[in-house]
Amino acid sequence: xxxxxxxxxxxxxxxxxxxxxxxxxxxxxxxxxxxxxxxxxxxxxxxxxxxxxxxxxxxxxxxxxxxxxxxxxxxxxxxxxxxxxxxxxxxxxxxxxxxxxxxxxxxxxxxxxxxxxxxxxxxxxxxxxxxxxxxxxxxxxxxxxxxxxxxxxxxxxxxxxxxxxxxxxxxxxxxxxxx
Numbered sequence: 001x002x003x004x005x006x007x008x009x010x011x012x013x014x015x016x017x018x019x020x021x022x023x024x025x026x027x028x029x030x031x032x033x034x035x036x037x038x039x040x041x042x043x044x045x046x047x048x049x050x051x052x053x054x055x056x057x058x059x060x061x062x063x064x065x066x067x068x069x070x071x072x073x074x075x076x077x078x079x080x081x082x083x084x085x086x087x088x089x090x091x092x093x094x095x096x097x098x099x100x101x102x103x104x105x106x107x108x109x110x111x112x113x114x115x116x117x118x119x120x121x122x123x124x125x126x127x128x129x130x131x132x133x134x135x136x137x138x139x140x141x142x143x144x145x146x147x148x149x150x151x152x153x154x155x156x157x158x159x160x161x162x163x164x165x166x167x168x169x170x171x172x173x174x175x176x177x178x179x
Contacts, residue, residue, distance in 0.1 A: 040112055041065035045119035046130050048076050048090075051150045055178035056119050059148060065117070070134045073102035083123070090123060099129040106137050115144045115173075118163075122151035126162045135163075140170050147175040 043060045047053035047069070060067050080089035093099040110116075118134070120127050127149070147163060149156040160175035 039114040041115040041117065042068055042107070042110070042113040043117045043119065044068045044070055044107065044134060045117075045148075046070040046072075046121075046128060046134070047119075048081055048121055048128075052119050052121050055148060055150050056117075058178070059117055059119070059176075063115075063117075065115075066113075068107045070120075070130060071104040072130055073104050090128070093129050094124045094126075097129070100133040100136065101128075101130045103130060103133050103137065110138045110140070113143060115146065116140060117146045117148055119148040119150075119178075120159075122149050122154040122156070122159055125154050125158050127159045131163070132166065135167060140167075143171065144173045145170050146173045148178050149175075150179055151177060152179075 041063045043056045043063070043065045045052050045056035045067070047056070053069070056067060056069075059065065076089065079085070082088045083091060085091060093101060118127075118131060120131050127147075145163075147156060147160045149159050156175045156177040160172065164172045
């Protein structure tokens with residue numbers, strides 16, 4: 001009888017302990033659960049004049065995300081950005097779809113993020129080719145890639161469509177125009 005009483009007491013203790021443990025506490029050592037709970041968002045952006053940077057900061061606040069600036073190795077001058085000048089740097093880069101302007105460094109911890117927003121000003125109805133440099137320099141497999149853009153009059157949809165077409169191997173999500 002003492003043996004049965006001990007078993008019943010042990011079961012009651014186990015049931016009480018399970019009922020009192022916080023939800024999910026039994027998953028503390030489960031890496032899959034922790035990965036899902038620790039989703040991180042990165043806002044990677046290229047900003048030639050500061051407009052896209054301001055939009056990136058708003059988006060980072062909205063998603064409690066980290067910021068990463070895509071910085072050209074050689075910064076753009078006002079003359080480089082003169083879209084009316086057929087010989088300006090930006091015009092020449094955008095005419096040559098294989099152009100990949102060099103960027104300073106890489107986002108070394110890109111693997112830590114589940115979602116990456118890629119932002120840029122719209123140039124010639126699409127993303128500047130420096131965005132391609134960023135995408136090609138990083139392993140974005142398994143991430144949700146979203147696009148945001150700033151523009152004086154163009155939409156973001158053609159930009160997103162161009163990126164999806166150029167990089168069909170990635171999981172593309174939403175796109176936003178942020179003026």
